[in-house]
Amino acid sequence: MNQIEVLNLVPKFLNFYDKANQPDINADERFKLWKEHYNFAAIPPGEEGQKMAREMLDHAFTQYAKHVPVLKEWNPDTSKLERTLIDIKDIMGYHQPVNLTVIYFVGGFENNPFVAPYGEGKAVCLPIECGESDIFLAHELTHIIHGETAGIKPSWERTIGSTLLQEGLATRISEYYVPGEPEEKYIANQDGWLEACKERHADILEGIIPFLDDQSAETVSRFIFGTGTAGLPREVYYAGWETVGKLLEEGVTFEKMAYIPEEDIPEYIRKAMVKETLR
Known part of the structure; x- marks a missing residue:
């Protein structure tokens, strides 16, 4: 039987946003708060990733305000997760149980879901600031099942x-x-x-x-x-x-x-x- 753990980072983002959305906070202080209280984005590891995170935050921050009311009311749909996982496994001919973590996060409106190493396995990371996407969900679950069928290791460095x-x-x-x-x-x-x-x-x-x-x-x-x-x-x-x-x-x-x-x-x-x- 498949096991799906859901990690919802939206409350964590909203906590960061409340602290950063103050008139006396400048861009440098805002990024410091982001790293301290949130620090999650679709970026590569290392200094280049931090540079990208800063650019993303600077570009996206003023857009968040109109989305905050929806984010406060949002909750993950676990039934859709379970149904889509079963369907993608069938399409790819994989019939073994899957242990999966799904992380919902607020990105920078770049529409960039991804799969990342998480603990001893992998996590599907889905941005929700632009709304949920069935296409994104199917795409990222395909990556998870492909990792099982082809023996693909959860690593940034891959051919x-x-x-x-x-x-x-x-x-x-x-x-x-x-x-x-x-x-x-x-x-x-x-x-x-x-x-x-x-x-x-x-x-x-x-x-x-x-x-x-x-x-x-x-x-x-x-x-x-x-x-x-x-x-x-x-x-x-x-x-x-x-x-x-x-x-x-x-x-x-x-x-x-x-x-x-x-x-x-x-x-x-x-x-x-x-x-x-x-x-």
């Missing part, structure tokens, strides 16, 4: 090939599970991003192939948060969306892709991408 397949499966399974939305809903977090990627389609795919075995934190951060070889952000997401989409068209199932062992993923993805770029 680009593994990252590409993880994000490709998550975006395409969320599309399958919550059908009928525009493509951007499943993959984009910025207006115009997907169209820009399509215009550089070949450049993105060809540019990422040499990095598929690279697992350095710098390279992972580059293709997730920074700009890739084609000069666009989040190029690994686009490459994953397109590559898994082509594999599905060829008849490869979600379950087959999900069970590729982590150590074999870069070579599997390389063959699939080379085949695509040669068309």
